[in-house]
Amino acid sequence: RPKNFPPGPPLVPVLGNLLEMTVGSPLEDFERLRKTYGNVYSLFFGSRPAVIVNGIKAVREALVTNAKDFAGRPQGLLVADLSENEGVILADYGPRWKDHRRFALTNLRNFGMGKSAMEEKIHQEIKFIIDTMDENIGKTMSPESMIYLATSNIVCRVLFNARYNQNDDFINVIIKGYSENAKILNGLSSTVSQSMFLRSQFGHIVLQNLYGAHKKTRVPGQPRDFIDSYLDEMEKDTEKDSTFSEDQMCTFVLDLHFAGTDTTSNTMLTLFLYLTSKPQMQERCQEEIDRVLEGKDQASFEDRHQMHYMQAMIHEVQRVANIVPLNVFHATVVDTELMGYSIPKGTLVIPNMKSVLSEEGQWKYPHEFNPENFLNEQGEFVKPEAFMPFSTGIRMCLGEGLARMELFLIPVMLLRKFKLIWPEDAGEPDYTQIFGGTMSPQPYRIKVQPRSTQ
Numbered sequence: 001r002p003k004n005f006p007p008g009p010p011l012v013p014v015l016g017n018l019l020e021m022t023v024g025s026p027l028e029d030f031e032r033l034r035k036t037y038g039n040v041y042s043l044f045f046g047s048r049p050a051v052i053v054n055g056i057k058a059v060r061e062a063l064v065t066n067a068k069d070f071a072g073r074p075q076g077l078l079v080a081d082l083s084e085n086e087g088v089i090l091a092d093y094g095p096r097w098k099d100h101r102r103f104a105l106t107n108l109r110n111f112g113m114g115k116s117a118m119e120e121k122i123h124q125e126i127k128f129i130i131d132t133m134d135e136n137i138g139k140t141m142s143p144e145s146m147i148y149l150a151t152s153n154i155v156c157r158v159l160f161n162a163r164y165n166q167n168d169d170f171i172n173v174i175i176k177g178y179s180e181n182a183k184i185l186n187g188l189s190s191t192v193s194q195s196m197f198l199r200s201q202f203g204h205i206v207l208q209n210l211y212g213a214h215k216k217t218r219v220p221g222q223p224r225d226f227i228d229s230y231l232d233e234m235e236k237d238t239e240k241d242s243t244f245s246e247d248q249m250c251t252f253v254l255d256l257h258f259a260g261t262d263t264t265s266n267t268m269l270t271l272f273l274y275l276t277s278k279p280q281m282q283e284r285c286q287e288e289i290d291r292v293l294e295g296k297d298q299a300s301f302e303d304r305h306q307m308h309y310m311q312a313m314i315h316e317v318q319r320v321a322n323i324v325p326l327n328v329f330h331a332t333v334v335d336t337e338l339m340g341y342s343i344p345k346g347t348l349v350i351p352n353m354k355s356v357l358s359e360e361g362q363w364k365y366p367h368e369f370n371p372e373n374f375l376n377e378q379g380e381f382v383k384p385e386a387f388m389p390f391s392t393g394i395r396m397c398l399g400e401g402l403a404r405m406e407l408f409l410i411p412v413m414l415l416r417k418f419k420l421i422w423p424e425d426a427g428e429p430d431y432t433q434i435f436g437g438t439m440s441p442q443p444y445r446i447k448v449q450p451r452s453t454q
């Protein structure tokens with residue numbers, strides 16, 4: 001270890017600390033090592049050093065106080081190499097990332113994020129979910145593909161001004177590939193061919209179908225969606241060192257679609273798992289929803305301020321679901337310091353989000369599922385500082401506004417109409433998660449009944 005580098009377990013030649021890690025589920029290893037070496041420690045994956053950052057104090061010092069120093073993405077990991085530093089999620093800190101992040105934020109807002117225009121897009125998709133659930137009344141169903149389709153379509157409406165059906169190629173090829181891709185996004189395991197296949201398929205679909213069609217029908221300066229806007233930007237920015245290009249656009253659009261679909265749907269699926277298997281909590285949400293929405297056709301995002309328990313339930317699910325458990329890996333862009341240790345430029349940095357989302361001292365009930373974690377003594381919704389499933393600092397999730405709208409409107413509208421029942425023959429609910437770059441719940445089925453009050 002370099003001088004004043006964070007401590008860690010002894011190194012084995014060639015392997016470094018790889019023998020310390022359990023393949024497929026390193027989260028418990030990270031927690032065990034934290035107890036021995038403290039909140040900032042180091043591990044060597046082969047010869048590559050990594051610093052694991054735990055607990056709110058250290059995570060904030062890295063990602064907020066020293067935000068720029070820690071805003072890079074590791075280079076030389078398999079998946080980052082494949083995307084050749086394109087897109088936004090894995091792009092290293094620099095002009096290309098900055099331009100595209102700014103473009104994404106501006107256009108998400110222009111196409112409705114945080115506004116009623118986005119609520120409308122979400123409500124249109126909710127109608128399709130309700131139709132699917134109506135068709136399944138009295139039966140048991142797996143909610144997985146229904147939820148994936150809805151979250152994918154909400155992002156597609158913004159990116160391409162389009163939605164897809166269950167049988168479209170787009171959904172079959174892309175969405176099914178995501179569960180594999182999520183596991184390799186951080187380069188933890190290496191189904192590289194899968195990722196390459198996915199990227200080339202997606203590139204093909206975007207370039208051949210969407211891009212071509214957009215080019216023919218667009219009116220410059222009057223963008224209908226992200227792709228039109230990107231084309232405007234490419235025309236505007238004709239300087240040699242422009243960071244906007246056709247190739248770049250493909251990865252960028254894939255990034256936004258992937259980031260917006262996989263995370264949101266796995267969170268939503270976890271929410272439905274808890275709502276279905278904890279009927280008393282479900283009923284308490286429904287009482288609140290009925291009271292606040294009385295006389296209204298549909299919920300609006302503003303209604304959340306009157307729905308303290310529902311909000312607490314959603315946030316508690318996000319806390320325990322810990323959907324992006326090791327964040328997206330960061331890297332230092334200069335020689336810097338963290339909690340008194342020296343961290344050289346280019347070091348891989350892994351913020352361990354679980355260590356914050358269940359940190360003792362930050363939560364009333366750090367180790368159990370309990371919406372009271374987000375309620376004060378008056379029963380009002382409060383958000384503790386340690387709630388950071390979207391990360392924090394200058395690289396934090398740029399789709400939080402959209403995700404929060406979906407995570408509120410979809411369950412509220414469904415709980416208003418349907419009772420979700422844990423099937424009698426389903427056995428005990430299994431809350432253990434499947435580990436990956438994005439965590440997912442174990443597959444489960446629900447039984448759907450119309451609400452008697454409706």
Ligand code: HEM
Nearest residue numbers: 088089259260263264324328390391395396397398399403
């Ligand atoms: C529940 C849903 C979501 C969760 C939990 C989530 C979480 C995260 C996390 C932890 C990061 C890494 C931040 C960092 O590196 O410090 C991230 C990055 C990102 N997210 Fe999300 N996200 C969600 C939904 C979305 C949605 C809906 C979109 C867009 C449509 C989106 C787009 C992105 C993008 C583009 C990045 C990369 C930002 C950058 O590198 O500068 N996410 N997200």
